Amino acid sequence: MKSALIADDHPVVLGALKILLTQEGFQPIFEASKGNEVIPMIREHQPKVVVLDLDMPEMPGLDVLDRIYANEMQCQVVVFTSLERIYYQERCMRAGASAYVSKSNDLQHLQKALRAVMNGYTYFQSLPSVALSSLQLSEKQMIESLSNRELTICRYLAHGMSNKAIAELMHLSHKTVSTYKTRLTEKLNVESKVHLRDFAKRNHLI
Missing domain, CATH: 1.10.10.10 (Winged helix-like DNA-binding domain superfamily/Winged helix DNA-binding domain)
Structure with missing residues (x-):
């Protein structure tokens, strides 16, 4: 069995993610609604995948991500957030995340990210090459x-x-x-x- 941890403080998002993760064969599925709950829950449950929002109460998601890899925790982190990808995706890559998915995308993107990560790949979309002033x-x-x-x-x-x-x-x-x-x-x-x-x-x- 492959377990998962969802770190998100929005009940509707939690519900949708639980359904998706269950469909992808994850069980059991644990939940954290505050950033400072994530590290203790990883230690206790040792999930294969952590779906992490960056905008979390108590401890920001970037700090959570840094601590996961500073403690050499053996889990794959899929960042699922509404924060602007152009500023956050590369930071998450540097911090050790395996995937970055925007909440503005269809859930199929998250599904693809989960499948990629579980097969040993990463999932990052190319940033738009728009002309900036x-x-x-x-x-x-x-x-x-x-x-x-x-x-x-x-x-x-x-x-x-x-x-x-x-x-x-x-x-x-x-x-x-x-x-x-x-x-x-x-x-x-x-x-x-x-x-x-x-x-x-x-x-x-x-």
Whole structure:
């Protein structure tokens, strides 16, 4: 029997994924609705595949992915997320994920990814080679220069979260978050939280 773990906090998505995984022969299927639950559940259940959302409460999916491979856990990770592929797919590849599927795609893409991964292959779609304006290219390079944690905090700030709320969510000190915020305004060349939100919306980060 091949087991699986779904890490996603949306009940509708969980239900659809359980049906798909069952059809693909996975049993038992475990569920984690918070990022900080994933590593303990992998240790306990040792699933063959983890279907991981990047936008998770308590611990961001990129941090989860880093910890899976830092701990040399023997599971294949299929990232299934709504976050923009152009900014996240390569990060996930570098972190050791075996596949990246956008939630905007038909579930058949996830089915193909699962089959590829279980047969020893990876599943990553080629990124669109669209012509970018000089502003878009410059901002894309700025985003690529961010660390995973900086990118996560950038999204939280753009969503309007306070430093205190981010600190509690990510188990960081208020001072650390404040430092990250200052670093982000410098790296992204924005003057305020309002401009940061505009930047994030313009680049489909939120």
